[in-house]
Amino acid sequence: DPSPESTFVCPIIIEDDRTGLDTETIRRALRDNLLYIQGKLPELASKNDLYMALAYTIRDRLLQRWLTTQQTYLKKDVRTVCYLSAEFLVGPHLANNLINLGIYEQVEKAVSESGLKLEELIAQEEEPGLGNGGLGRLAACYLDSLSTLEIPAIGYGIRYEFGIFDQEIHDGWQVEITDKWLQYGNPWEIARPEAGVEVKFGGYTESYTDENGNYRSRWIPDYVVKGIPYDTPILGYRVNTANTMRLWKSEACESFDFGRFNRGDYYGAVDNKVHSENISKVLYPNDEPIQGKELRLEQQYFFVSCSLQDMIRIHLHENPSLDNFHQKWSVQLNDTHPSVGVAELMRLLIDVHHFDWDKAWFITQNTFAYTNHTLLPEALEKWSLSIFGRLLPRLMEIIYEINHRFLDKIRIIYPHDDGKMSRLSIIDESGEKYVRMAHLACVGSQAINGVAALHTELLKKDVLRDFYELFPEKFSNKTNGVTPRRWIVSSNPRLTFAITEKIGENWIKHLEDLRGLENYVDDGGFRDSWRRIKYDIKADLANYIDKKVGIKVDPSTLFDVQVKRIHEYKRQHLNVLHIVTLYHRLKNNPNLDITPRTFIFGGKAAPGYFMAKLIIKLINSVAEVIDNDPTIGGRLKVVFLPDYNVTFGQRVYPAADLSEQISTAGKEASGTGNMKFSMNGALTIGTLDGANIEIREEVGAENFFLFGLTTEEVYAKKAAGYNPQEYYYHNEELRAVLDLIGSGFFSRGDSSLFRPLVDNLIYDDPYMLLADYQSYIDCQEGVGHAYKDQEHWSRLAILNVARMGKFSSDRSIRQYCEEIWRVQPVKIELPDYTQANA
Numbered sequence: 056d057p058s059p060e061s062t063f064v065c066p067i068i069i070e071d072d073r074t075g076l077d078t079e080t081i082r083r084a085l086r087d088n089l090l091y092i093q094g095k096l097p098e099l100a101s102k103n104d105l106y107m108a109l110a111y112t113i114r115d116r117l118l119q120r121w122l123t124t125q126q127t128y129l130k131k132d133v134r135t136v137c138y139l140s141a142e143f144l145v146g147p148h149l150a151n152n153l154i155n156l157g158i159y160e161q162v163e164k165a166v167s168e169s170g171l172k173l174e175e176l177i178a179q180e181e182e183p184g185l186g187n188g189g190l191g192r193l194a195a196c197y198l199d200s201l202s203t204l205e206i207p208a209i210g211y212g213i214r215y216e217f218g219i220f221d222q223e224i225h226d227g228w229q230v231e232i233t234d235k236w237l238q239y240g241n242p243w244e245i246a247r248p249e250a251g252v253e254v255k256f257g258g259y260t261e262s263y264t265d266e267n268g269n270y271r272s273r274w275i276p277d278y279v280v281k282g283i284p285y286d287t288p289i290l291g292y293r294v295n296t297a298n299t300m301r302l303w304k305s306e307a308c309e310s311f312d313f314g315r316f317n318r319g320d321y322y323g324a325v326d327n328k329v330h331s332e333n334i335s336k337v338l339y340p341n342d343e344p345i346q347g348k349e350l351r352l353e354q355q356y357f358f359v360s361c362s363l364q365d366m367i368r369i370h371l372h373e374n375p376s377l378d379n380f381h382q383k384w385s386v387q388l389n390d391t392h393p394s395v396g397v398a399e400l401m402r403l404l405i406d407v408h409h410f411d412w413d414k415a416w417f418i419t420q421n422t423f424a425y426t427n428h429t430l431l432p433e434a435l436e437k438w439s440l441s442i443f444g445r446l447l448p449r450l451m452e453i454i455y456e457i458n459h460r461f462l463d464k465i466r467i468i469y470p471h472d473d474g475k476m477s478r479l480s481i482i483d484e485s486g487e488k489y490v491r492m493a494h495l496a497c498v499g500s501q502a503i504n505g506v507a508a509l510h511t512e513l514l515k516k517d518v519l520r521d522f523y524e525l526f527p528e529k530f531s532n533k534t535n536g537v538t539p540r541r542w543i544v545s546s547n548p549r550l551t552f553a554i555t556e557k558i559g560e561n562w563i564k565h566l567e568d569l570r571g572l573e574n575y576v577d578d579g580g581f582r583d584s585w586r587r588i589k590y591d592i593k594a595d596l597a598n599y600i601d602k603k604v605g606i607k608v609d610p611s612t613l614f615d616v617q618v619k620r621i622h623e624y625k626r627q628h629l630n631v632l633h634i635v636t637l638y639h640r641l642k643n644n645p646n647l648d649i650t651p652r653t654f655i656f657g658g659k660a661a662p663g664y665f666m667a668k669l670i671i672k673l674i675n676s677v678a679e680v681i682d683n684d685p686t687i688g689g690r691l692k693v694v695f696l697p698d699y700n701v702t703f704g705q706r707v708y709p710a711a712d713l714s715e716q717i718s719t720a721g722k723e724a725s726g727t728g729n730m731k732f733s734m735n736g737a738l739t740i741g742t743l744d745g746a747n748i749e750i751r752e753e754v755g756a757e758n759f760f761l762f763g764l765t766t767e768e769v770y771a772k773k774a775a776g777y778n779p780q781e782y783y784y785h786n787e788e789l790r791a792v793l794d795l796i797g798s799g800f801f802s803r804g805d806s807s808l809f810r811p812l813v814d815n816l817i818y819d820d821p822y823m824l825l826a827d828y829q830s831y832i833d834c835q836e837g838v839g840h841a842y843k844d845q846e847h848w849s850r851l852a853i854l855n856v857a858r859m860g861k862f863s864s865d866r867s868i869r870q871y872c873e874e875i876w877r878v879q880p881v882k883i884e885l886p887d888y889t890q891a892n893a
């Protein structure tokens with residue numbers, strides 16, 4: 056952080072015990088931190104004390120890289136990417152920092168004297184669950200890649216005190232528990248109260264004439280909240296770059312309520328403090344927007360205003376004015392959650408820095424870029440004018456003005472086309488009036504992108520059609536990717552070793568190099584060891600499952616896995632229909648020869664999403680009946696593992712044989728779990744949806760289990776008047792399965808429990824499970840057959856891994872850097888003596 060008052064200039068000199076990377080130095084530092092930070096004697100230290108001491112030991116080694124990185128950026132006056140995201144689902148830091156620093160083995164040895172294993176200490180870390188799912192995890196993968204590619208970047212977001220809830224299962228139902236991730240302290244963050252900023256809310260605006268005779272607007276807020284940044288270093292893989300994730304915590308402004316306090320309104324003052332602190336209190340646990348919740352809009356505006364003010368402060372430290380702001384900053388809007396930033400930057404430029412409108416608008420439009428993450432119409436964010444205008448009156452005025460000027464241009468391009476005007480308008484005036492956040496983002500950005508090829512095409516054709524027609528040059532695709540550091544190296548060390556033994560370790564930074572594995576598909580010895588590794592990993596997971604839920608599963612069965620948020624469009628219940636079909640067949644024919652399978656589910660439902668919660672109950676109910684049915688004899692097992700999160704993902708992707716990616720075509724924007732599975736040697740059963748299409752293109756149609764309607768077929772069927780009852784009445788097996796569920800067989804005779812779910816499928820079926828049912832069942836039969844030929848299966852699995860190079864987030868980030876952000880890498884140099892393995 057630039058501190059304008061500082062005249063204290065000196066190079067960063069840090070004593071060796073805080074930088075040294077050899078085993079002996081780390082051992083000494085660990086003892087030291089245990090005593091001087093945790094205040095514990097070694098013999099009284101708990102596992103958590105040791106974890107904390109180790110975390111601080113590693114943080115020390117990051118700090119020097121981090122400070123040097125920031126110092127280099129300032130000195131070179133670099134162009135910086137700011138990734139604005141309401142969610143960062145980063146997962147535990149310790150193991151990844153060890154891997155990226157290249158000191159895993161040294162630390163393993165250094166901790167051995169404590170009598171504990173490094174793995175146990177790693178497991179001690181509470182994961183920061185500051186996201187719901189794909190979108191937040193994508194932001195985390197992108198931070199990893201930005202640092203690894205040595206790109207100057209800041210991730211701006213919210214430091215929620217409570218992240219995504221912990222999930223427990225009681226009697227088959229989801230129960231939400233508060234996520235107290237900060238309760239034992241967070242050694243990875245540093246608070247920077249000196250860099251706090253103020254954010255206004257409520258009140259009114261008034262116009263005035265300034266000393267030069269210009270009309271201006273002034274915002275007299277009702278209350279002001281303070282944002283305090285908490286910084287976490289994000290180290291790249293085997294480079295010195297450590298970028299910053301800067302998350303804002305809301306606090307009361309000390310100064311603001313003195314007036315009230317002095318008037319004797321003690322409760323009013325305390326009220327204000329409570330309200331201020333509430334803003335960053337809790338993550339909304341929905342993966343669709345929560346329409347109309349004022350606190351959510353406060354969260355969005357809070358972190359966006361803090362972040363933009365922060366950029367401006369840094370900018371003015373290095374530059375005489377904001378004229379070149381857009382040349383130094385590229386700000387990515389991760390979905391519409393931060394899109395109020397378009398209006399906020401205008402406000403800051405005009406009201407605070409006295410730019411005229413046109414110049415401010417030029418800078419704003421050239422600063423922002425917008426990523427869309429969904430095609431679901433109900434997921435497009437909008438705010439009623441009454442809430443928006445009350446909370447952010449000045450921004451409301453600015454949005455009106457943006458819209459007014461925008462529509463003036465539209466009117467000339469499309470004269471007399473009122474339909475066009477009302478479809479493009481930032482304000483939805485069809486009923487109650489709303490601000491459409493995607494429209495604001497599109498109008499205020501220089502680039503707009505989707506997250507997979509199909510998704511981008513559908514955006515252009517459908518959701519954002521009018522904007523595409525207006526500015527086609529703004530649109531591009533940036534297919535999602537995931538970081539191989541976390542999703543292969545850190546979570547699957549055995550596979551990492553096997554790959555590296557054959558092709559060296561370059562693939563960790565250049566994932567396309569995995570192609571080299573194709574040379575070994577015909578090597579029987581390699582396939583053998585590949586299978587042994589998979590078996591061992593599955594055996595580990597089996598132990599874990601037994602420990603967590605007390606179900607014994609057999610590692611030699613096919614592990615068929617679906618882990619992701621529970622959503623009707625993701626169709627976990629289609630998976631259940633398959634399970635019940637197999638069960639029904641075995642009941643009718645106990646000697647039927649089927650491939651034994653273990654079905655593993657994981658995922659959270661939004662607390663208010665009734666159908667999703669009922670799907671969880673259904674999975675658990677089916678599991679209970681099947682797992683306890685002696686005629687099944689363990690040939691089918693169903694497990695719902697509670698509390699799916701990053702940590703559990705790292706355990707389950709490596710253990711999967713089959714990855715379920717079965718959303719209705721045209722509904723899943725991309726998916727990223729699909730990539731993590733395939734990179735770890737699972738085969739995919741999937742529809743032509745999201746990035747599945749591109750995965751299939753890469754691995755080859757013969758290495759992918761495809762089923763289901765295409766997007767066009769889905770649209771056509773809908774247009775022709777889809778009637779699920781036709782499938783129900785014409786498919787005997789499907790009918791038997793739905794009737795069995797509806798009969799109360801899985802719910803101790805309670806035939807009403809699953810009625811809403813079954814009726815929804817028979818009479819409405821918005822996600823067309825019944826239309827895809829037979830195709831899915833047939834495809835699964837093919838999977839079962841393929842698995843019986845283990846040599847063949849291993850070939851397919853190896854080829855899947857070998858051909859996943861495209862899905863590294865490094866590739867995605869390179870494309871963003873070249874095609875949207877126009878940013879260059881900046882090398883960070885450290886003195887030689889601190890280099891890993893020097």
Ligand code: Z16
Pocket residue numbers: 187188189190191193341342343390428429434506535723724725726727745
């Ligand atoms: C989210 O995780 C996604 C979209 C969205 O509108 C909101 C949330 Cl919280 C997901 C998409 O569903 C998924 O297909 C995609 O892979 C992911 O965002 C990252 O782009």
